[in-house]
Amino acid sequence: MDKKFKIEFDEANVQDSVSYILVTEFDLKPNVLKAEISGDGSGVMILALEGEEAKLEAAEKRLKEAGFNVSITKRIERDEDLCWDCGACVSICPVFCFSHDKDTMKVMLDNSKCIACSSCVNACSVHALSLHL
Amino acid sequence: MSKTYEQINERIRSGKAVVYTAEEVIDLVREKGADKAAEEVDVVTTGTFGAMCSSGAFVNFGHASPAIRMTDIRLNDVQVDGGLAAVDTYIGATATVPGQKAGYGGAHVIEDLIAHKKIHLHASGPGTDCYVRKEIDTWITIDDINDAYLYNPRNCYQNYGVATNTSDRTIYTYMGKLMPRMKNASYSSAGQLSPLLNDPHLETIGMGTKIFLGGGEGYVTWPGTQYKTNVEEVNGVPVGGSRTLALIGDMRQMDAKFIRGLDITGYGVSMAVGVGIPIPVLNKDIIQRCAISDEEIFSDMVDYSQPVDRPAMARYSYAQLRTGKVEYNGKTIRTSSLSSYSGARKVASILKDWIEHKEFTLNQPVMTFPKDVKLNKLQERGC
Numbered sequence: 001m002d003k004k005f006k007i008e009f010d011e012a013n014v015q016d017s018v019s020y021i022l023v024t025e026f027d028l029k030p031n032v033l034k035a036e037i038s039g040d041g042s043g044v045m046i047l048a049l050e051g052e053e054a055k056l057e058a059a060e061k062r063l064k065e066a067g068f069n070v071s072i073t074k075r076i077e078r079d080e081d082l083c084w085d086c087g088a089c090v091s092i093c094p095v096f097c098f099s100h101d102k103d104t105m106k107v108m109l110d111n112s113k114c115i116a117c118s119s120c121v122n123a124c125s126v127h128a129l130s131l132h133l
Numbered sequence: 134m135s136k137t138y139e140q141i142n143e144r145i146r147s148g149k150a151v152v153y154t155a156e157e158v159i160d161l162v163r164e165k166g167a168d169k170a171a172e173e174v175d176v177v178t179t180g181t182f183g184a185m186c187s188s189g190a191f192v193n194f195g196h197a198s199p200a201i202r203m204t205d206i207r208l209n210d211v212q213v214d215g216g217l218a219a220v221d222t223y224i225g226a227t228a229t230v231p232g233q234k235a236g237y238g239g240a241h242v243i244e245d246l247i248a249h250k251k252i253h254l255h256a257s258g259p260g261t262d263c264y265v266r267k268e269i270d271t272w273i274t275i276d277d278i279n280d281a282y283l284y285n286p287r288n289c290y291q292n293y294g295v296a297t298n299t300s301d302r303t304i305y306t307y308m309g310k311l312m313p314r315m316k317n318a319s320y321s322s323a324g325q326l327s328p329l330l331n332d333p334h335l336e337t338i339g340m341g342t343k344i345f346l347g348g349g350e351g352y353v354t355w356p357g358t359q360y361k362t363n364v365e366e367v368n369g370v371p372v373g374g375s376r377t378l379a380l381i382g383d384m385r386q387m388d389a390k391f392i393r394g395l396d397i398t399g400y401g402v403s404m405a406v407g408v409g410i411p412i413p414v415l416n417k418d419i420i421q422r423c424a425i426s427d428e429e430i431f432s433d434m435v436d437y438s439q440p441v442d443r444p445a446m447a448r449y450s451y452a453q454l455r456t457g458k459v460e461y462n463g464k465t466i467r468t469s470s471l472s473s474y475s476g477a478r479k480v481a482s483i484l485k486d487w488i489e490h491k492e493f494t495l496n497q498p499v500m501t502f503p504k505d506v507k508l509n510k511l512q513e514r515g516c
C-alpha cells in the first residue's frame with residue numbers, strides 16, 4: 001500500500017535524514033512530491049511512501065519520536081458517477097494529476113501524485129472532486 | 134451527384150443508410166475525396182456536450198383541489214417563474230435559491246425531474262374568485278405532472294472564444310477557474326464534432342430539423358438568441374461565437390446523463406446539454422464542410438480579467454488547444470476544455486446508432502435562418 005506523509009522539519013533535523021530513516025529502517029520507497037525549504041533550513045515536504053502497512057505506521061511513529069512534525073496528507077478522490085469529463089480540472093492541477101486519454105478523450109485521474117493543494121476542488125462544476133485521507 | 138431528403142429517408146427506412154460521425158468522416162474525405170464520400174455517405178452526425186446557460190424547461194403542474202394561481206413558485210427551494218398561467222412555469226437553468234449566488238439551481242431541478250426524482254413544490258398566490266387557494270406544499274415527479282419540455286433559447290454556440298487571465302489573482306468565471314498570470318486558458322467547443330461548425334452556413338439546419346436533445350428526440354425551433362453572422366471566417370467557419378439555435382424537446386424521453394446541473398464556482402448555475410444534429414449529405418459540398426478538422430478551426434484568446442473591451446491576444450486551432458498547452462509570447466499556457474469531448478462523441482455515436490437502426494429519420498427545415506444578422510448593444514439612456 002502507499003501513504004502520503006507531510007513532514008515538517010527544521011534545521012535540527014534536516015531533510016535527507018528522513019528519507020534515510022525510511023529506506024534503511026523500514027524498507028519503504030519514498031517519492032518526493034513536493035519540498036519547500038527556506039533559507040534557515042526549515043521546511044516542509046510531501047512524500048509518497050510505498051511499503052507494508054505495519055511498516056508505514058511504525059515509520060510514522062519513529063519520525064514523530066525523532067522530532068519531525070508528521071501528518072498523513074489527503075489525496076483527491078473523484079466520484080466517477082458525477083464526472084462528466086468536461087476537462088475543467090486538467091489545467092488547474094500543479095502536478096498534472098488529470099489528463100485526457102488520447103483514445104477515449106475521457107479525463108483520467110492519477111491521484112498518486114496529488115499534493116492535496118485542493119485547487120481542483122472548486123474548479124469542478126459537479127462537485128465530483130474531494131480530498132480524502 | 135446529389136440526393137434529396139426523401140431519398141436519404143428511404144435508405145434509412147430500409148436499413149441501408151450509411152452514417153458517419155463528423156469525426157469519422159474526416160479521414161474518409163481525406164482518403165476518397167468529397168465526390169466519392171458524398172456518394173457513399175447519407176448522413177453525418179454531430180455532437181456537443183457543454184455548458185449552455187440559456188436553457189430551461191416549461192412545466193405544467195396540473196390543478197389541485199381547490200385550485201391555486203401560483204405566482205411565487207419554489208422547486209426544491211429554487212425560485213422559478215411565476216409569470217405564466219395558474220399552474221405553468223418556466224424553470225430557467227440559472228435560477229437559484231433566493232439569496233444564494235450558486236449551488237443547487239434550476240438546472241439541477243431539471244436534471245432531477247428527468248431522473249424521476251421527487252421534487253418539493255411550494256407555491257403561493259394572491260387568491261382570486263376563480264382560484265381561491267393561496268398556498269400549496271407538496272411533492273411532484275415528472276411522472277405525475279402534465280407537461281415537461283425543455284425549451285432552450287440559446288444552445289449550440291457556433292464556436293466560442295478562449296479565456297485567459299492576465300491579472301495577479303485567480304478569477305472565477307463562466308469559462309471556469311482562471312489562474313493568475315496566464316497559468317491556464319479554457320475553451321468550450323466540440324470543434325470538429327460541433328453541429329454548427331459542420332454546417333457553418335446552416336444549409337441543412339433550420340426550423341423543424343429533428344435532433345438529439347438530452348438523450349431524446351428534439352427539434353430546432355428558431356435561431357438562438359444572440360445569433361449573429363458578421364464574424365470573421367477562416368477555412369469557412371467563424372473564429373468566434375456566431376450562430377446559435379433555440380431547441381425544444383420532451384423531457385420524458387431524456388436521460389439525466391445528458392442534462393446536467395452545473396454549479397460553477399464564483400459564477401453560478403448552468404446546465405450541460407448534450408445536443409446532436411444529423412447533417413444530410415445532399416451533395417459533395419456538404420460533406421466537404423463536414424470534413425473540417427480541429428486543425429482548421431480557430432478561436433481567439435481574450436483576457437477575462439478585463440471588465441470591458443477584450444481584444445484578441447492570440448489565435449489557436451482546436452488541435453493546438455487539445456494538446457493541453459499553447460504558447461503565448463514565449464510562455465506556455467496550460468489549457469482546459471469546458472465542454473466534454475468524450476460526451477460529444479457519445480452523442481454523435483448514439484445518433485448514428487438511431488439512424489442506422491431505422492429509429493430516426495431526417496426532417497427538412499420548414500424555414501431557414503437569416504444570413505445577415507448583427508448584434509445590438511444595450512443602450513443606457515435617460516428616457
Ligand code: SF4
Nearest residue numbers: 093114115117118120
Ligand atoms: S488537490 Fe491539488 S494536487 Fe491534488 S489533484 Fe487537485 S489540484 Fe492536483
Ligand code: SF4
Nearest residue numbers: 083084086087089124
Ligand atoms: S472538472 Fe470535474 S467533471 Fe470535469 S473532468 Fe474534472 S472531475 Fe470530471
